[in-house]
Ligand SMILES: Nc1nc(=O)c2c([nH]1)NC[C@@H]1CN(c3ccc(C(=O)N[C@@H](CCC(=O)O)C(=O)O)cc3)CN21
């Protein structure tokens with residue numbers, strides 16, 4: 167039977183019911199269809215597609231136009247999952263108005279249901295408020311912020327000192343107050359994720375943030391063994407990379423030895 171579309175209130179109720187939210191990334195029609203068929207609650211068109219699908223070494227080169235192109239493809243493959251799209255680097259940092267224009271393009275042209283911005287700087291909090299005012303749900307994101315990789319000097323775990331942990335907790339509270347409907351907690355100690363999750367009424371969705379979050383997100387290509395440099399916290403549920411290479415080698419062998427194609431009937 168066809169799954170009913172997942173709605174934002176349903177996602178938020180999952181926290182009250184102690185029912186974990188499932189979230190994975192997709193970057194095109196093919197992967198969106200697979201995730202939707204698997205019953206994933208939320209599909210994130212993450213700017214990690216810059217690294218996973220486009221081969222950049224960071225998420226920084228990804229443009230709003232590229233995100234729109236990928237989000238449109240994802241949307242065509244989804245029947246029930248809730249679709250969220252990352253706003254890419256510098257598409258929301260200038261002002262709340264710029265954020266509204268960028269998010270508005272994603273909602274109008276790609277029909278995504280919500281957008282995500284990294285961090286809780288004054289402009290991001292103001293942008294969150296502005297978008298929510300306009301009716302665009304915002305997913306916040308604290309902890310490791312890959313769009314700040316050069317400032318951070320790498321993609322290491324954040325919030326390890328008490329001072330750094332307090333700052334991330336304050337960021338989380340600020341985004342909740344600004345109206346974010348949920349928060350991504352990326353690569354932070356599990357005790358900190360537990361504190362944030364207990365403190366907030368909105369759901370937390372962890373990636374490398376331990377078991378106490380209200381949901382979990384991972385990059386699909388990592389989970390399926392398709393990425394050369396997956397983060398240390400990503401489990402491999404199936405080694406599809408190895409299987410795909412073996413199948414493709416078999417095809418090449420069959421063509422070269424004239425096993426494929428067989429004679430026509
Ligand atoms: N394929 C993929 N999976 C992801 O989960 C992911 C992306 N790409 N791109 C965007 C961000 C970046 N993420 C990452 C990527 C690598 C590490 C990682 O390897 N961390 C190491 C240290 C690396 C360093 O020092 O620079 C660690 O031990 O924490 C962590 C998070 C999570 N996100």
Ligand SMILES: CC(C)C(=O)C(=O)O
Pocket residue numbers: 191210211212213214215252350352373383384385
């Ligand atoms: C890792 C997740 C949260 C993300 O932002 C992305 O895939 O871009």
Ligand SMILES: [Mg+2]
Pocket residue numbers: 212213214225252
């Ligand atoms: Mg991202």
